[in-house]
Amino acid sequence: MIPKPDPVFALIDCNSFYASCERVFRPDLRSTPIVVLSNNDGCVIARSADAKPFVKMGEPYFQIKQKLKQHGIVAFSSNYALYGDMSERVMTVIESLVPQVEIYSIDEAFADLSGVPGDLEQLGRQIRAQVYRSTGIPVGVGIAGTKTLSKLANHAAKKWQAQSGGVVDLRDQVKRDWVLKKCPASDVWGVGRRMTAHLEGLGIKSAWELSKADPWILRKRFSVVIEKTARELAGTPCLELDEPDPPKQEICCSRMFGKRLTDVVPIKEAVATYMARATEKLRAQQSLCKKIRVSIRTGFFNPDEAKYANGVIVELPYPTDDTRLMTRLAVEAVDRIYRTGFKYSKAEVLLLSLCQKGEYTEDLFSISQPAATEKVMGLMDAINGRWGRGTMRLASVPTKPDWGMRREMMSQSFTTRLDQLWTVSSR
Structure with missing residues (x-):
């Protein structure tokens, strides 16, 4: 062998x-x-x-x-x-x-x-x-x-x-000990400010002292994470390469506006823009969405501004990744939560109840996403992937909104x- x-x-x-x-x-x-x-x-x-x-x-x-x-x-x-x-x-x-x-x-x-x-x-x-x-x-x-x-x-x-x-290269013991003695414990991966203070209370100030500490005492006093850290510093592998992350169960897209908004029209434009990005991410992981949460809020740190926040859940007619359908329903939902008299600072789109294609059981009599939708969305993603994001987009998504983030020095x-x-x- x-x-x-x-x-x-x-x-x-x-x-x-x-x-x-x-x-x-x-x-x-x-x-x-x-x-x-x-x-x-x-x-x-x-x-x-x-x-x-x-x-x-x-x-x-x-x-x-x-x-x-x-x-x-x-x-x-x-x-x-x-x-x-x-x-x-x-x-x-x-x-x-x-x-x-x-x-x-x-x-x-x-x-x-x-x-x-x-x-x-x-x-x-x-x-x-x-x-x-x-x-x-x-x-x-x-x-x-x-x-x-x-x-x-x-x-x-x-x-x-x-x-x-x-x-x-720290595989050599002499070189490894030299670096461990020169580096404080706070330089070690996963040792934050609070843990640094705890370790100093035990007389552990350098990475080398942490590598020599009793891992079982560290586990008992703190956690298995710091135990594994000490073992790894001593040369015992405890961590392997992680597998690729599984598809996300929720997808969120939100931004602060570049200025306060009082009218519903630009808020709807923002929701449409965020939905376009969220559905791109949805299709990238080959998932479908069953429901959406749309929310808006004012700023909360200015004492002179009235405070308001609200959100609404939108049930989709079938699991879908169709930007057109999801944008239309999300924009319509804004009317249900918008209130006049407030200065809005942020909108958020959250895709919920995600599933992979083929993971859900379709009802024999319920409607499902049309086959043509997948072709249209695939074509849109291909065009945007080749020519740049936003090359092909819904008409409700502006190219240069005046509510966009302030990025006056962007390259x-x-x-x-x-x-x-x-x-x-x-x-």
């Missing part, structure tokens, strides 16, 4: 991902600090490494405008279409270079390198070089015998970038819209 190879994991993580996406198509900003803002340009949600000494995560934009100008920091509105497409490109490159991948978040993925022959540190450098060459996104690679250690190795690769070249959708492709001047 062939012995099973020792487990080896790699964590590939994009460096300052949102900021890096902005720099790909703006080489003039390669040495300029960048921050990316949340919806409606509210607060800082991402920073390039050179912006971190001057700006904290979560700082409100309106409070730090002068500070950004003072330090030459450029702010961008969040461009999720660009970030999502760049993420897909990065993950595609990684999947072409390793046997098995678990996409952990928009900017990081675990790879199973167990049994892969050759110099794995060199493979990490190959992954790093290929991702950068194909996408322009810099990544760090951490390699170790457990997922938790690979995460810490990735952290070390970025922390000591000059020495590591962006790749750290172009360089990779997802033909009319915003990157152009190169000969001058």
Whole structure:
């Protein structure tokens, strides 16, 4: 019998991902600090490494405008279409270079390198070089015998970038202990601020001290999660690559309006817009929907504004993924919950009672989704997938609504819209 190879994991993580996406198509900003803002340009949600000494995560934009100008920091509105497409490109490159991948978040993925022959540190450098060459996104690679250690190795690769070249392999015991002693326990994956305080109460301050702690005491005092963390730091694998996520049981699409709305017409436009996006997600996971919840609300933080919130459940005539039918019923539902005299700040569409095609039993005498609907929806998705989201849409969905999110500093959708492709001047 062939012995099973020792487990080896790699964590590939994009460096300052949102900021890096902005720099790909703006080489003039390669040495300029960048921050990316949340919806409606509210607060800082991402920073390039050179912006971190001057700006904290979560700082409100309106409070730090002068500070950004003072330090030459450029702010961008969040461009999720660009970030999502760049993420897909990065993950595609990684999947072409390793046997098995678990996409952990928009900017990081675990790879199973167990049994892969050759110099794995060199493979990490190959992954790093290929991702950068194909996408322009810099990544760090951490390699170790457990997922938790690979995460810490990735952290070390970025922390000591000059020495590591962006790749750290912690399978060597001496190197592993050195990194564990240099990193505080708060740097360990899954150890939050509250757990850090609890561990310090036990005299555990470094990752190395956590790896040497009695896992059974940690389990008894805290949880099985922190027990597994300690075991993984000590080199005992407790976590495997996760299977792909099952289809979602609910799909939500909501946004804050760029300004307060008092009229029902733009609110209906917003609901139609959110429904278009929600049904795209529904079809992407090949599900059908049986009911919808539509809700609207005012802001709750201005003491001078009247407060109101309401929602309604809409039963669909049959399980469907038809944007046209679901939008019509959702927009009609707005009339049942809208009240005059209020300043509305948000609308939400929630798809409920989802099922996969073929998972439900049809009644012999009940109506079902027409066969032609699947063809129409498939054609619409194909056109939008090729030519950009919103190329084919319902007439009730505006292209540039005045109620849309404030994104005054948003970059172009360089990779997802033909009319915003990157152009190169000969001058």
